[in-house]
Amino acid sequence: MRLTTAFSLLTAAAAAAAQCNGQTAYCSRPFSNITFIGAHDSPFIGSGLSDNQNINITAQLDMGIRFLQGQTHYFLNELTMCHxxxxxxxxxxxxxxxxxxxxxxDSHPQEVVMVLVTNGDNVGIGNFSAAFEESGIDGYAFVPSTSPGVLPMGQWPTLQELIDQGKRVVAFxxxxxxxxxxxxxxxxxxxYFETPxxxxxxxxxxxxxxRPSGASADGRMYIVNHFLDEDILGIDIPDRADAATTNAVSxxxxxxxxxxxxxxxxGRAPNGILLDWTxxxxxxxxxxxINGV
Incomplete structure (x- = not known):
């Protein structure tokens, strides 16, 4: 009985270890051939008119989100997540x-996360690298083999390769x-290019x-901005009321x-799809x- 139990536990552990971002199929697929559902304005949480999410970053990751986007502004001498x-x-x-x-x-070793931050005040790159280094996440950050050249879409590593290399953050x-x-x-x-x-x-x-204006789709991955606003007196406000319909499968x-x-x-699926109210x-x-899993 004990041997059977031990074998079952080992089998379950091996099965879990073989998954990448929760799916065995993703392990052999290049990063550039996976659609990631993302949290638009992921840090802005609450019930205010300018909020975009109901749950915090950790909860977003726990529910399966592997693409986090957020706005930065330079405020009181540091880069701050501001809406x-x-x-x-x-x-x-x-x-x-x-x-x-x-x-x-740190506690989810089989996961790869994409991070996209904006540079709302056009500050120098050193401000961003300082924040990455202060957090310690720079050690996880992927550097393309073609750096500083752009890595062609067909040459991206698989999720398993990123995991094996310990480079489980792809930052933009x-x-x-x-x-x-x-x-x-x-x-x-x-x-990437982005839809409106x-x-x-x-x-x-x-x-x-x-964006970028006048760009060609050739050779670029792409992000679909699938979050709905409502126009209130000329101001676009995130549409919370219709989120379940907007975020439906079909x-x-x-x-x-x-x-x-x-x-x-x-001729190919989106690489990222950003949502409010994930x-x-x-x-x-x-x-x-979309990924066929």
Missing amino acids: TSCILEDAGPLSGFLSEIKVWL LDYGADMSSVPYILDEFSY FDVTDSTFSDCSIN GTGSIGAQAQLCEGLY DKGDGIGAQNA
């Missing part, structure tokens, strides 16, 4: 945001990256390239419907469906 303005919403320093992710990664900055001086903070728009954001059309019928205006529309246009609807179910 548009630090007067409007201040979620603490960038180093704290990164530290929370690192703590989670929207503007101001300098891959020659800080090779582990990648220039977002050298690698601040969308108020609940059908999400637009998959056009919004149906009009769903994650699946927009992903299918974009795939038809570009705990509403079924973002992880949509991720599984």
